[in-house]
Amino acid sequence: MNSGKTIEIIVTPxxxxxxxxxxxxxxxxxxxxxxxxxxxxxxQCVRLTYR
Amino acid sequence: xxxxxxxxxxxxxxxxxxxxGQVISHIVTIETQVRDAIAVAAACxxxxxxxxxxxxxxxxxxxxxxxxxxxxxxxxxxxxxxxxGELAYDNFEGRWGEQKELDRFMQAYAVEKCRLEARRRxxxxxxxxxxxxxxxxxxxxxxxxx
Numbered sequence: 200m201n202s203g204k205t206i207e208i209i210v211t212p213x214x215x216x217x218x219x220x221x222x223x224x225x226x227x228x229x230x231x232x233x234x235x236x237x238x239x240x241x242x243q244c245v246r247l248t249y250r
Numbered sequence: 251x252x253x254x255x256x257x258x259x260x261x262x263x264x265x266x267x268x269x270x271g272q273v274i275s276h277i278v279t280i281e282t283q284v285r286d287a288i289a290v291a292a293a294c295x296x297x298x299x300x301x302x303x304x305x306x307x308x309x310x311x312x313x314x315x316x317x318x319x320x321x322x323x324x325x326x327x328x329x330x331x332x333x334x335g336e337l338a339y340d341n342f343e344g345r346w347g348e349q350k351e352l353d354r355f356m357q358a359y360a361v362e363k364c365r366l367e368a369r370r371r372x373x374x375x376x377x378x379x380x381x382x383x384x385x386x387x388x389x390x391x392x393x394x395x396x
Contacts, residue, residue, distance in 0.1 A: 205391065209384050212382070215279065218280060234367055238367045242279070
């Protein structure tokens with residue numbers, strides 16, 4: 200079932216990744232993508248958007 | 251011998267558009283670390299490379315033990331130490347192997363790792379090449395799962 204919640208990962212030609220969550224509310228957006236972030240490597244930068 | 255990533259990496263930076271309120275999205279930039287042998291195998295398959303083998307190999311300066319990845323045109327293999335996420339290699343600033351080949355491998359690894367992790371959780375994945383050479387992986391989160 201499509202929940203409308205997505206995690207978008209852009210992988211650059213050099214292999215660096217940028218993970219963005221869409222369709223989540225509150226802190227769940229940060230939890231939702233944590234598994235991908237931890238699997239990929241080390242967090243370098245976090246940008247938060249507030250309502 | 252070079253080791254990647256640099257162990258003197260900068261600390262995590264955090265930016266936000268407002269203090270307080272409710273977080274509605276976030277963007278995280280990640281330095282890819284090679285820690286998964288299954289994703290290494292998938293990346294090699296994706297790029298048509300010889301399957302990586304766990305062994306000790308001689309580089310120009312010293313030896314390294316881990317998954318040895320043979321990149322096209324590289325004199326020495328790249329050794330992935332999955333327990334630490336480090337890569338060891340000697341390419342003499344591009345003379346013994348083009349950086350772009352290692353970059354291609356890192357991109358393939360990151361895409362395959364995303365696919366593996368998303369599939370393990372029952373999520374749906376789509377992949378799209380972008381004009382700048384990046385690859386966009388979209389994970390549709392399964393209903394009810396966070």
